[in-house]
Structures are given as C-alpha cells and as structure tokens.
Amino acid sequence: xxxxxxxxxxxxxxxxxxxxxxxxxxxxxxxxxxxxxxxxxxxxxxxxxxxxxxxxxxxxxxxxxxxxxxxxxxxxxxxxxxxxxxxxxxxxxxxxxxxxxxxxxxxxxxxxxxxxxxxxxxxxxxxxxxxxxxxxxxxxxxxxxxxxxxxxxxxxxxxxxxxxxxxxxxxxxxxxxxxxxxxxxxxxxxxxxxxxxxxxxxxxxxxxxxxxxxxxxxxxxxxxxxxxxxxxxxxxxxxxxxxxxxxxxxxxxxxxxxxxxxxxxxxxxxxxxxxxxxxxxxxxxxxxxxxxxxxxxxxxxxxxxxxxxxxxxxxxxxxxxxxxxxxxxxxxxxxxxxxxxxxxxxxxxxxxxxxxxxxxxxxxxxxxxxxxxxxxxxxxxxxxxxxxxxxxxxxxxxxxxxxxxxxxxxxxxxxxxxxxxxxxxxxxxxxxxxxxxxxxxxxxxxxxxxxxxxxxxxxxxxxxxxxxxxxxxxxxxxxxxxxxxxxxxxxxxxxxxxxxxxxxxxxxxxxxxxxxxxxxxxxxxxxxxxxxxxxxxxxxxxxxxxxxxxxxxxxxxxxxxxxxxxxxxxxxxxxxxxxxxxxxxxxxxxxxxxxxxxxxxxxxxxxxxxxxxxxxxxxxxxxxxxxxxxxxxxxxxxxxxxxxxxxxxxxxxxxxxx
Numbered sequence: 001x002x003x004x005x006x007x008x009x010x011x012x013x014x015x016x017x018x019x020x021x022x023x024x025x026x027x028x029x030x031x032x033x034x035x036x037x038x039x040x041x042x043x044x045x046x047x048x049x050x051x052x053x054x055x056x057x058x059x060x061x062x063x064x065x066x067x068x069x070x071x072x073x074x075x076x077x078x079x080x081x082x083x084x085x086x087x088x089x090x091x092x093x094x095x096x097x098x099x100x101x102x103x104x105x106x107x108x109x110x111x112x113x114x115x116x117x118x119x120x121x122x123x124x125x126x127x128x129x130x131x132x133x134x135x136x137x138x139x140x141x142x143x144x145x146x147x148x149x150x151x152x153x154x155x156x157x158x159x160x161x162x163x164x165x166x167x168x169x170x171x172x173x174x175x176x177x178x179x180x181x182x183x184x185x186x187x188x189x190x191x192x193x194x195x196x197x198x199x200x201x202x203x204x205x206x207x208x209x210x211x212x213x214x215x216x217x218x219x220x221x222x223x224x225x226x227x228x229x230x231x232x233x234x235x236x237x238x239x240x241x242x243x244x245x246x247x248x249x250x251x252x253x254x255x256x257x258x259x260x261x262x263x264x265x266x267x268x269x270x271x272x273x274x275x276x277x278x279x280x281x282x283x284x285x286x287x288x289x290x291x292x293x294x295x296x297x298x299x300x301x302x303x304x305x306x307x308x309x310x311x312x313x314x315x316x317x318x319x320x321x322x323x324x325x326x327x328x329x330x331x332x333x334x335x336x337x338x339x340x341x342x343x344x345x346x347x348x349x350x351x352x353x354x355x356x357x358x359x360x361x362x363x364x365x366x367x368x369x370x371x372x373x374x375x376x377x378x379x380x381x382x383x384x385x386x387x388x389x390x391x392x393x394x395x396x397x398x399x400x401x402x403x404x405x406x407x408x409x410x411x412x413x414x415x416x417x418x419x420x421x422x423x424x425x426x427x428x429x430x431x432x433x434x435x436x437x438x439x440x441x442x443x444x445x446x447x448x449x450x451x452x453x454x455x456x457x458x459x460x461x462x463x464x465x466x467x468x469x470x471x472x473x474x475x476x477x478x479x480x481x482x483x484x485x486x487x488x489x490x491x492x493x494x495x496x497x498x499x500x501x502x503x504x505x506x507x508x509x510x511x512x513x514x515x516x517x518x519x520x521x522x523x524x525x526x527x528x529x530x531x532x533x534x535x536x537x538x539x540x541x542x543x544x545x546x547x548x549x550x551x552x553x554x555x556x557x558x559x560x561x562x563x564x565x566x567x568x569x570x571x572x573x574x575x576x577x578x579x580x581x582x583x584x585x586x587x588x589x590x591x592x593x594x595x596x597x598x599x600x601x602x603x604x605x606x607x608x609x610x611x612x613x614x615x616x617x618x619x620x621x622x623x624x625x626x627x628x629x630x631x632x633x634x635x636x637x638x639x640x641x642x643x644x645x646x647x648x649x650x651x652x653x654x655x656x657x658x
Contacts, residue, residue, distance in 0.1 A: 007043045007084070010100070013109050019045035021062065022089040023103075024082070025096045042096040043084065044103060054106040055130040061090060098122045105135040113142055117158055120149050125165035140169075152177050157191050163199040172314065175206045179310070182265045183207055183510050185529040192529075195522025197485065204510050204517055210310055214264055217309030218257045221302045228253065233292040249293060252276050257302070267306065272299045358420065361433055370413045377420035378413070379427060389430045391455035418450055426450055429459050437466050441474055441483050449490035464494070477505045481513045484528060485520030493649075500531050500649050504594035508532040527650050534647045535593040542643040543586050543636070581607075585636055595640035599633040 007024060009015050023044040051058035061079065082089040092099065097114075101123045104112045114120040120143065127136040143149060150158040150170075155177035162170035181187050183204070188195075225231060228249050256275040259266050276295055353376045357363055367380035387394040396414075406413040416423065421438070425447050428436045438444050444467060451460035467474055475483045475495070480502035487495035506512045508529060513520065520528075584607050588598045 007041055010042045010044050010096070013107065014044040014046055014103060016045060016047070019047055020087065021046055021048050021051065022084055022087050023099055024084075024089050024091045025099055026093050042099075043089075044099055045087070046103060046107075050103075050106050054135065055132050057130045058090075062088075094122070094126050098126050101139075102126055102130070102132065102135060105138055106132070111138070111142075113139065115149075117149050117154055117161065121158070121161035121165060121167065121170070124162075124167050124170060128165070128167065150174055150177065152180055155181070156188050157194070159203060160191065160194050160199060163202065164196070171202075172206075175203055176210070176310065176314065178203065179207065179210055179264045180267070182263060185508070185526070190526070192526045193523040195525075197518040197520050197522075200510075200520070200522060200525070201515070201517035204514065210313070211261060211264065213309045213313040214306050215261050216313075217306040218260065218302070220309070221305035222254070222257065224305070225253070225298065225301060228293060228298070231293050231298050233294050249276070249291070253298070260306070264306075267303065269296070269299055272302075358424065361431070362424075362427060368411060370408055370411050371423065372413055372415045373420040373423050374415075374417055375419050377423075378408075379420075379423055380411070381427065385430060389456050389459055393454060422447055422450055426456075426459070429462050430456075435462065435466060437463065437470070439474075441479055442486060444474055445483070445486045445490060445492060445495060448492055448495065452490070452492065475499055475502065477502050479516070480506065482516040482519045485516065485524055488524040488527075489519075489521065497649055500528055501594075501644070503528065504532065504535055504644070505592055505597050507591055531647065531649045532593065535644050536589055538643045538647050539589045539593045539595075539598065539640055540586065542639050543582060543589070581632055593644070595637045595644060598640060599637040601633055604633050 023046055025042045025044075048058075048062050052062060079093075080091045082091055094102075097112075097119060101112045101114055101119070104110065105127075114123045120139070123139060124136060127133075127139065150173065155174045159171055159174035159178060161167075162174055185192065227247075252275055256272060273295060276293070276298075355372060355376045355378050358377050358379050362379040362381060364380055364382075367382055369381050369383050369386070370378050371381055371386075372378050383393075383397050387397050406415075418426070421443065425436050425438060425443070428434065429447075429451075438447065444463075448460055448463055451457075451463060475498060480499045484496055484499035484503060487499055510517070513525070517525075581604075584604065585598055588600075588603075592598075
C-alpha cells in the first residue's frame with residue numbers, strides 16, 4: 001500500500017519557527033480520504049527541551065546527532081529517524097490525537113484530555129511507552145475527578161485495552177468492574193474476539209481470587225447480622241414475643257449469600273428482595289404475627305462488607321492490612337502479579353550460543369546441506385531428501401538466486417526458526433529411521449504445524465497416523481481445550497475439529513477452560529462457543545426427528561405411547577411422561593452436547609430403573625440390558641453422532657480492537 005509522503009503541519013501551538021525537532025504521527029495509507037489525513041498523519045514542530053524534560057525515552061533518542069537510523073532502534077523498534085525542512089524527524093507509531101494530548105500535557109497550554117475509552121487507553125499507553133510518568137499521573141488524576149470513562153458496560157473492552165498495553169492499574173480497575181457482570185460468553189459477546197489467551201486467563205484468575213475475598217466479606221457480614229434480631233422493622237403493634245425472628249429469615253439470607261460466592265453479578269437489591277420475600281412472608285414462631293425486616297439496611301450491610309473485602313484485597317489501594325491477615329495479603333500478591341506484562345504462548349526464540357552438531361544419524365560426511373535450528377544445533381542433511389519431502393525446500397533449491405552466504409567447509413547453511421527438538425522429530429519422519437513423536441500435545445502439534453509450513457504433506461500424514469495409533473491418545477477430553485487452542489493457533493483444521501468435538505464432553509464455560517485459557521485466543525474461544533451452540537441445535541433437532549418417526553425404538557407399549565410435550569420434561573418427572581426417554585436425552589443436551597455424554601449408559605439405566613419402579617409400562621418393566629444399550633442408547637448415539645459430525649468449526653477471521 002502506497003504511503004502519502006507530504007505531511008500536514010498540526011498548527012498552533014506546535015508550528016513555532018524556532019522548533020528544533022518534528023514529531024510525525026503514523027503514516028497514512030493512500031486510500032485514506034483527504035478529510036481524515038489530519039487525524040492520522042501530522043507534523044508537530046516542537047522543542048527538544050520540553051521532550052527531554054518530560055521523557056527519558058526522548059532524551060535518549062535526541063542525544064543521537066545523526067539523522068540516519070538511530071543506533072537504539074533495537075530498544076525503540078517503533079521509532080525511526082527521518083529529516084524534513086532541515087529538521088530531525090522522529091517517526092512515531094501514535095496517531096495525531098494521541099500525540100496532541102501528550103504534547104499539551106508537557107507544554108504550557110490547555111490540556112487536550114482524552115474523552116473516549118479508546119483515546120484514553122491509547123494516551124495512557126503512549127505516556128507509559130515514552131516514560132512520561134508525570135503525564136500519566138496528570139491524566140489519571142483528571143479522570144478520577146470527572147465522570148467515569150470506564151463503566152460496567154464497557155469494562156471488559158477497557159480491560160482488554162489496558163491488558164494489551166501493559167497498563168496494570170487500569171486493567172485491575174476494569175477487572176474489578178467486570179465482577180458485577182456474569183463471566184459468560186453471552187456477556188462478553190464479540191468483544192471476546194479481541195482478547196488474547198493470557199488476558200482471559202488473568203481475568204478468570206482475578207475473578208477466582210475476588211470471589212474468595214467476597215466469601216470473606218460475607219463471613220464478616222453474617223457475623224454482624226447474627227440471627228437478624230436487630231434488623232427488624234419494629235411496629236407499635238408488635239408483641240413482645242415477636243422479638244424472636246425464627247430461623248427461616250436467616251436461612252433465606254444465607255441462601256442469597258451462597259449464590260454470591262459463585263456469582264457476584266447476582267448481588268443487586270432486586271435479587272435480594274426476591275430471595276427475602278418468601279411465600280407467605282416471615283411469621284413470629286410464637287404468635288404467627290408477620291415479621292418484617294429492614295431489607296435495605298440489611299442489603300447495605302452485606303454490600304459494604306463485600307466491597308470492603310474486595311477493596312482491601314486489591315493491590316495499589318490505600319489500605320494497610322494487619323500483619324496477621326495472611327489470606328488477604330496472599331490475595332493482594334496474586335492479583336498484583338496477574339496483570340504483569342505477559343507474552344502469548346510463543347515459538348522458540350533464536351539463541352546466541354555457539355553452533356554445535358546434533359550427531360548421529362544427522363552427521364554424515366556426504367551431506368550437502370546443513371540446517372541450523374534457532375537454538376544453534378546443526379543437522380547435516382541431503383538436499384535431495386528434503387526436496388522430495390517438501391515443496392518449500394524443493395523451490396528453495398531450484399529457484400534462481402544467490403546461494404546461502406554462510407558455509408561450513410563448503411557446505412551451505414540454512415538457519416530455520418524451529419528448535420532442535422522439532423527439527424529432530426521432523427527429520428526422523430523423513431529419513432529411513434525410527435520416527436520420534438513427542439509425548440506432549442504442544443510439541444506434537446507444533447511438529448504438524450512445521451510440516452504444514454514447509455508443505456510436507458506426506459510427512460504430515462505419517463505424523464498424524466502415528467498420533468492416531470498412540471495409546472493412550474495424546475488428545476483427550478481433559479486436554480481438549482488446550483489442544484483446540486494450540487491447533488487453532490497453528491491453523492491445523494483437522495486437529496482443531498478433533499479437539500473441538502472432545503470439548504463437547506465438557507461444559508462450555510470459563511471455569512471448564514480454567515488454566516487452559518492461556519492457550520486459546522479470544523477469537524478461537526468465540527468460534528468454539530459458536531460450535532457448541534450449533535451442536536446443541538443439531539442434537540435437539542435430531543432428537544425431535546427421532547421422536548417423530550420412531551426410528552430405532554422397540555414396539556410401543558400402551559404406557560409409552562401417546563403425545564409428547566418436551567417442555568414438561570425434567571430429570572425429576574421423567575417417570576410420569578409418555579415416551580420419557582426423549583425428555584431424558586433432550587435435557588442432557590444443553591450442558592454437554594456430546595453423543596457419548598447424552599447417551600451415557602449408566603445414567604440412562606438409572607433413569608430406566610426409576611421409570612420401571614414408578615410405572616406399569618409393560619415394555620420397560622423387564623430389565624433387558626441388551627435392549628437398553630442396543631435399541632435405545634445405541635440408536636440415539638449413532639443418530640446424534642451422524643448429526644453432530646455435520647457441524648464444523650467456523651473459519652478463523654482476524655478481528656481487531658479498532
């Protein structure tokens with residue numbers, strides 16, 4: 001894409017004739033409309049003095065006198081040098097509005113405060129990047145004195161911005177706001193597509209630690225309210241015996257608090273009123289007169305204790321904890337470490353060690369090529385073998401062009417990005433030696449990704465065959481979320497679909513993913529959630545069709561024939577409904593839509609035993625286990641598997657924060 005080379009001056013106050021340096025906002029694509037150029041590519045004519053005083057990064061950059069590429073480009077990869085109108089130009093990656101806000105904060109002029117969530121996070125990130133601590137403090141102080149930009153509604157999106165930019169304080173604040181929302185895929189919606197795996201894992205861990213703090217606050221509240229004796233709404237007509245509230249009000253209060261320990265989003269006054277408004281109300285155990293409580297004061301007490309416990313557990317806030325409060329101190333440490341800068345699960349990085357030979361069998365003297373791993377291990381191989389196995393290597397060897405510059409005793413060296421373990425396993429699958437496949441899911445999938453990268457189709461087929469023969473299998477139900485995330489990252493469609501089908505045997509929620517969240521990008525998790533929903537639809541449609549046509553079922557008895565109303569079914573009332581097994585299977589679909597778990601034999605046989613004992617059904621009275629397995633469960637499972645095998649994981653699409 002062509003770039004516009006003629007930049008616009010921002011104007012006053014950043015157009016002084018005595019300016020000695022230019023800050024340039026990020027380049028403008030040629031297809032950007034002219035009316036938008038001012039907000040994306042602009043020259044700010046400024047003074048070195050202000051930049052040096054405000055930022056140690058600019059001080060370091062401006063200490064270089066050369067107008068060519070800065071020697072510090074490794075430390076500042078997003079900054080390069082240029083020249084314009086005989087002035088030094090620092091080309092920055094920030095947009096015009098962000099630079100404008102930063103400069104007004106260090107110049108004696110009206111400050112341009114960011115107004116939107118996106119602008120605020122970009123400005124904070126830029127201030128942190130350029131080590132402008134005073135500027136960051138100024139904007140944070142201003143924000144605390146005006147209406148909040150981060151709200152409960154945009155808290156998850158704000159959290160993602162802050163986490164991605166390494167803004168720990170803002171990430172922690174936004175994470176606290178998300179506590180009042182259910183942590184579900186429906187709540188986060190398409191914003192989930194902008195999340196990295198480490199960001200989701202940190203948010204999940206933050207919630208787990210915060211819910212422990214909630215539990216501590218609830219314990220303190222329960223201790224204060226006691227038996228609710230002092231929380232009644234007294235009336236002149238109350239009798240002396242009505243001072244005893246009984247156990248029922250306290251039981252209802254404890255029921256409400258137990259729900260909060262699992263989901264803080266339930267803590268609102270309307271839910272509290274609904275729980276504490278028991279049918280028939282509360283009555284005095286002695287005279288049966290109505291007993292009323294000050295629910296607003298009671299809820300306020302609970303809310304105060306819970307919020308205070310969360311705040312005291314949060315790091316960076318002005319609370320001094322007693323030395324004996326080890327639990328809260330531990331929570332503070334956990335929460336503080338969650339939002340440290342984190343990297344995605346990454347491939348091996350190049351090593352600075354001296355190269356060393358791998359050894360047998362890849363040390364033959366007749367080798368005509370050396371491939372070097374990123375951790376500096378040399379494999380002596382043969383071009384003809386690699387060329388036959390890989391389209392990429394064949395093109396590399398036959399395409400015209402200069403040979404590799406680096407050689408060892410006349411043998412050319414090609415440095416690859418894979419580590420020595422991966423290359424060793426790859427070469428054993430190519431050469432006539434015993435193939436070696438790693439015992440970890442991460443290494444095995446990376447090996448397949450390497451085959452895919454170098455277009456080694458036959459090698460990939462060999463690796464997949466070895467993985468399928470492995471006993472026990474490498475991809476299991478327990479590691480299915482991790483396997484799905486890694487396979488999706490490497491664009492391994494076959495393995496991603498296999499793992500996705502195994503995840504159907506587990507609930508689709510954040511607690512089920514737990515520690516494996518760091519392996520799954522938000523976009524891939526969103527796709528997996530959509531896949532689960534499609535499988536639920538397919539399973540329900542399949543059960544509905546089987547009910548309609550009677551496929552695979554024994555002759556109907558008088559007790560098991562008649563109209564079926566699926567909406568009436570639940571696990572406690574299966575025995576009283578005709579054709580009860582439809583409702584039984586139908587209700588097992590929503591949580592885990594796997595054909596295996598829906599038609600779980602032991603579960604079905606327990607339900608069948610209950611049906612036999614509670615009905616006079618002639619067809620179901622006899623304990624014929626063969627018929628149970630082969631006629632009902634097997635028929636349902638086969639039909640369900642065929643239906644769900646038609647569902648695929650949606651294609652991966654790149655989604656940005658934009």
